[in-house]
């Protein structure tokens with residue numbers, strides 16, 4: 001098999017040992033004579049897997065018992081509607097911090113349900129960074145405050161947890177959940193689709209404070225879109241995406257075996273620092289995000305000679321460094337270095353970048 005380092009932003013690479021285990025168990029899961037894909041989501045053995053997945057997530061992220069953990073279909077984007085539909089209650093306003101593509105998409109969707117108050121905006125102009133909380137507009141009348149903890153396309157990440165007092169803080173952590181330790185108590189709701197850092201596409205993790213499940217739903221709320229439905233049914237109201245759930249389980253156990261989220265966080269910092277240091281010291285490349293807002297997961301960078309971008313991708317590809325093209329809306333280059341990317345992958349990328357700069361610089 002060809003060996004590559006895959007820098008794709010998502011669906012993204014998974015740890016090789018997880019893939020090997022999945023392959024070994026593919027047609028015969030736990031001596032059952034059947035694949036995990038072929039058994040009932042209501043069987044005792046699947047329920048056990050689902051509960052173990054929840055328990056392991058709870059342990060790794062230190063999720064207190066007054067939070068529920070839900071596994072839902074519908075990807076990250078379903079959450080863009082589920083959040084307002086479930087959390088607005090009597091409110092007519094919600095507050096959004098807009099720092100990029102994913103914040104904007106969530107805002108567009110929320111506008112169908114309420115008045116969106118954009119309390120901070122750094123999506124379009126000026127220095128690229130997460131606006132400090134001291135600059136945010138008031139949000140006292142809002143049902144919740146919504147942030148995207150890591151803007152996957154813009155390569156910007158919060159380096160602080162906002163303090164929103166009694167107003168629930170909602171965060172889209174699709175591209176950085178489990179990449180560092182977090183204090184779940186500071187959030188009302190956290191969600192993450194799996195395909196960036198936690199597993200294959202098809203499943204979304206929602207961590208929600210239990211009191212928020214009591215909020216009266218909108219009239220005509222689809223049953224499937226009501227968090228309380230899934231909390232009550234322990235994520236088995238409909239047929240849970242069983243195979244993605246199994247993969248998430250393996251990834252969570254892989255994280256645990258690596259030494260947990262603290263160790264993963266340490267490695268992620270090393271990887272990101274190495275890459276940013278190189279970019280900052282090589283005149284051929286640049287990154288235009290403020291230092292304290294730089295994403296540890298998605299390192300965006302550009303060539304001063306923009307015309308060479310396609311050539312860069314082509315040659316990188318030939319060397320087995322794949323998935324480096326930036327998102328279509330931003331252009332340029334992006335190296336996604338999620339949990340599964342080893343430090344050797346980052347080193348191989350830097351070696352190539354050094355070669356390319358000498359060749360064309």
Ligand SMILES: *Cc1c(COP(=O)(O)O)cnc(C)c1O
Nearest residue numbers: 075076077102152172174175193
């Ligand atoms: C990828 C991504 C999503 C979208 O998830 P889908 O599963 O494609 O709907 C949402 N938010 C962020 C921050 C992402 O990176």
